[in-house]
Each structure stands twice: as C-alpha cells, then as structure tokens.
Amino acid sequence: MESDTQLVQLCLRGDDSAWEELVRRHARRVYGLCYRFTSSRHEAEDLSQEVFLRVFKTLGSYSAVHGGFATWMTSLTRNLLIDHYRRTKRDRMTDSMDDAMPELEEKPAAGRRPDQIAQLGELSRQVQQALGKLSPDLREAVILRDLQGLDYQEIQAVLQVPEGTVKSRINRGRIELARVLEQMGIRPQ
C-alpha cells in the first residue's frame, strides 16, 4: 500500500485513482473533526467537501518536509473550521445551537454487544453536547488530542502555537470538559 506522500506524488502526475484513494483514506477523519467541532451533520458534510476541494487545489504546495500529509490536512481543516466558526458566530448566538442534542452516526465497533453500542452512542452524544460548551480554543485542543489521537507535536503543527500553549489548552480543555460532564450528571466510572 502506498504512503500518503506517494499518493500525493501520483495525484500530481494526474492519477485519479490515487486521489480517490487519498479521499477514501482521510474522509472519515476529516468528517469526524468537522462534526465534533460544529455538532452539525450538514455543516460537517459541507465543510468536509470544502476541505477536500481546497486540498485538491493546493496539493502542489504540500511538502513532506513540513510534516505528514494527515497533519497538513488537519491543519487545513482546522483553518477552515475557524473561518467557519467566525463566519457563523452571529447565527449561533441567535440559534443557541449548543443546547440542541446532536444526532450521531457512529461506526459500530466490532465485537461489542448491542447494549454497549447503545451506551457508547449515548455517551458520544453527551460528550458532543459538552464539547459545544467549551471555547473554540479548548474544544479543538481536546478534539485533536483525545478524539483524533494527535500527539503534542502534531497539534503544535496544526495550531501553529508554542508547545506550552498546546499543553495548557489540552489541560484546561480536559478539566473544563470534565466539569461540564459532571454538571450534566455524568461521572467517571
């Protein structure tokens, strides 16, 4: 299986199947990041398309020297999300979307019983609701670290902030999320 960098090189030579493979490989991660940030299925879908369109247009500017393709793509996604957040800030203030319980479509984990899947689905909805109450800085830090699984260096590359700021945001984001979840009556087992 080709690496992301090899697929990018093939894409730049006009190989459509390589681009299709890149899209299939990263669509879930990009969509998940957009959904966790916006709490809206439609917005996440539109933003994911926008991300891939921008990646397609700027693929030539990607260089492995600046980090992995996934990190570069996450950084681009994050920038679009921040733009989208600023663009829709006024709408959110009037709609109070944060109070709406989001609906999630999650990949059912293999080997889990139906009751466990249902419990995880409920927990995921509650976490999503709690994430909506965090400030954008803390929210994106927690999503990238604990839901997308990026390490501190990757998050630093995505957010373009010093390492100390990354650590501080992750730490404050986790504490704040735990506090919000406790207010919602969800305690760690």
Added chain:
Amino acid sequence: MTEDKLSDYLDGLLDAEDRAAFEAHRDGCVACATLAARVSGTVQKLHTLPAIEEPRQLVDAILDATLGPREAKASWRSWVRWLRPVWQPQFAYGALTVLVTLGVVSHALGVRWNTQTLAELSPAAIARNVNRHAHLAYARSSRFVSDLRIVYEIQSRLRPETEPQPEPVQPPAPGQTNGPAPREPHDMNRVNQKSHEFAETAVLLEALIQRRLP
C-alpha cells in the same frame, strides 16, 4: 500545581521525579485527588468513543466535485446504485404486503396465473374476465343470501314457541266465579296452526333441496 501538571501526568510526559512529586501531592490532597480522578475518567471515556462514520455519499460527492462527474468511468456499482433504497427491509416488507394483497384479490376474482396465456393478458380480455367474475360473484352472493333467508325462515318455524307470560290476575268482577275458562276450542286452533306450519316448512325444504341439486 497538580492541576497544571494533570495532563502531563495522564499522558505520561512527566519524568520519574516529577511523577513521584505529583502522586505524593495528589495522595495528600482530597481536592486534587478528586480532580485527577474526574479528569482521568473523562479522558478514558473519550478514548473509548468510536469514530464517527461519514455519510455514504460524501466520498462520491468529493470525487464528483474534484474529478468531475464520473458516471462514464464508473464501475458496475453505478448501475445498481438506484437499488440502494430498494434494499431496505421496510421496502421488502411493503412489497411483500402488496404481493400478498394482489394474490388474495386475484384469487377472489378467479384469476389463475398458472393457466394464464399471453392472449388473456390483453386489456380487452382482462376487462371481459373481470366483468364475468364480477357477475359470477354477484350471482353467488345473491344466491347465498336467498338460501340464508330460507334457512332462517325454517329455523324460525321449527323453533318452539316461547312460553306466554302469565297475564296479571285481575280481581274478579262482582258475581264472577273462579273456575277455569273452557280451553278446548283454543287447543284445536293451535293444532290446526301447527299442521299448517309444518306443511309450509315441507314446501320450503323441498324448494331448498331442489335449488341445491344440480
């Protein structure tokens, strides 16, 4: 101090000395121990959450938007894409219900699919068949109602008479005796009436038998 180092501790980023100092402080401070347990539990919960599945059409939409409509280059899957909604269990259940209903209705109309020829499927032949079966069904039902009426009539005639309710006892008129009224003419009338009814019933039964015989 514990709060600042909490994520470093949970992510295993503290060296041995800092880790030991963190744990020593946490073990002696109820507030810090509670906070550490709460945040640690939250992080563990986050790590158990499955990935969110993207919508099915997302990849196709992205590829269409970037590479252009790919219908010409699409594989055999594009030919059966329209079947996706048909594969749903709800559609299968609805289709089965419609098929069963059609079977029941066609059976009631006398349509026999195993003996159906191509000529019988022309609109004129179908209309003629439907008309014929509708008339047959009407004739059968009117005959059934007529038979039913005769049967009920026979049943009502054979049913024993209900006992007459005793009339309220009137106080005897002045000068009237308490002796029973003469009953002989009344009984005779009743016998005559019964024999007349039996004769009518026999006629009805004979008519019914003749209707049933081919």
